[in-house]
Amino acid sequence: MMNRNRKILQWPIMLLVLIAMAFTACKKDSEYYDYENNVKEFNGTVLQYLEAQPVNTFDSVLLVLNRLPALKDTLTNNNVTFFAPTNASFQAAIKNLNILRKSQGKTPLYLKDCDLSSLDILTSRYIIRGSRTTEAYAPFADGVLYASVNYGYQMHIQYDKLNASGFVQGGPQSIIYSDPKNNIFEKYWERSNTNAVNIKAKNGVINVLAPLHDYGFNEFVSRVNK
Known part of the structure; x- marks a missing residue:
């Protein structure tokens, strides 16, 4: 009982x-x-934001920009959206370059030595004219093309709100930033994800690319290996 x-x-x-x-x-x-991906505010220019970050974050892209004063000026005085590659992206590209050069019996090359015209073409692809947050891309389910600075090269931007805890479209905001290679077939595109988006500076917006991104969208080695 x-x-x-x-x-x-x-x-x-x-x-x-x-x-x-x-x-x-x-x-x-x-x-x-x-969840709301609150827009972060930085009291300075896009270039100053890069310079203000911890060592080993944007040192490589700053080195390249110091060699390209016109692009450096663009990030200081123009309204832009910058997809910022971190040091890891450059390290991977340089490593692949020098593995190939060693196999060809050539001396190593580093960012301080690389052809300026090639660096200008590739780095320009990370800068879009106009200051835009993810709100500008969200309405386009298949993404949208924007011309990058200097050469008008078409880059593809697609809004991607991540899922969380079983809720579709319930997590942090992200962007898939792609180089279409002037090709309508997406299987030939080079894609990169972002680690952070909507960082607002006085003259633009910074989106930080994931470390796995290879600087140059898989063109760096072929362009600078001369």
Whole structure:
């Protein structure tokens, strides 16, 4: 009789535990569902934002920009959207370049030595005229083409809101930034994801590319290996 009463008492307790767990899970998922990628504000230019970041973040792109004063001026005085490659992107490109050069019996090349016209062409592809946050791309399900600076080269930008905790389109905002290679067939495109978006500077917006991005959209080696 005592065991039977004990079992009867256990049911309400278990029920309360289950309700509490369900409430906690719903609350957690709700936080993800209501996630907003708040726009960060930086009190300076796009170039100054790059310079203000910790060592080993944007040193490589700053080195390239110092060799390309016109692009450096663009990031200072023009309204732009900049897809910023981190040091890791340049390290991968330089490593691949010098593996090839070694196999060809050539001396190593580094960013300070690379052909300026090639660096200008490739770096220009990371800069789009006009200051735009993800709100500009969100309405286009298949993405949208924008001309990059200097050469008017077409780059493709696609809004991608990540999923979280089972909620479709319930997570952080992201962008897929692609070089279409002047080709209508997407299988030939070089794509890159972002790690951070909508960083607002006085003269533009910075989106930080993921470290796995290869600087030059897989053209760096072929262009500078001369």
